[in-house]
Amino acid sequence: MGRSFSRQPIAARARLVIVAPPLEDKPIRSYVLRSGRITNAQQRAIDEHWPKWGLDPSNGTLSPEKVFERASETVLEIGFGMGESLIQLASQEPDINFIGVEVHSAGVGRLLREIVSRDLKNIRIFWHDAVEVIEKCIPFASISAANIFFPDPWHKKKHNKRRLIKPQFIGSINKILYKGGRLHLATDCWHYAEQMMEVMSTSQNWENVYGANNFANPSHGRPETKFELRGVRLGHKIWDLVFIRV
Secondary structure (H helix, E strand, O other), X not given: OOOOOOOOOHXXXXXXXXXXXXXXXXXXXXXXXXXXXXXXXXXXXXXXXXXXXXXXXXXXXXXXXXXXXOOOOEEEEEXXXXXXXXXXXXXXXXXXXXXXXXXXXXXXXXXXHHHHHHOOOOEEEEXXXXXXXXXXXXXXXXXXXXXXXXXXXXXXHHHHHXXXXXXXXXXXXXXXXXXXXXXXXEEOOHHHHHHHHHHHHHOOOEEEOOOOOOOOOHHHOOOOOHHHHHHHHOOOOOEEEEEEEO
């Protein structure tokens, strides 16, 4: 067979071999943003109160002492949803600082409404991806406790890679907790609970408060939420894990 040649001009053929550098792989997110699920009241709360209570991740590493204008223990809640547990804890412990992280606008709006209506001074909010907040905004060994209650379980096996609780993320949590700091996880998905226990039990510098491979008992101290109680009424079991950074 004879050779075949391109009919394009030489210049055009040259341009074809000049390709853009490959794009960086997009990070696998543990969430999917949804639009159109925010009420007018929640949007008003964001418009009116975000400048006072919101934290800007572009400002880099924050100083809890400056943000809260006091030196106190600081608790981080990742994925606070509609803010129920965060509001309960902050109301019960006014002398402790609380930082909430959430990506969904409805939850941010509702939490802001509650902060204002209850006149709470000890909550600040990141409206951003928790992975980036922890890596770029939270100082080393500055957090006394981290709470991650009912993260999306991503039930389908092909989606398990989206789950938040993975060794790399737990390693990042380890860095921001000071020695003796507590990590509290909760889920109503058994397969996710198993994964959480495996990740925590094989990660370095963690001690299970309830003994090796044991889930927490009912005295763990986590506030119950409407989401949780609804699940219990439907027959869902809840698994809590509490670990200390050692």
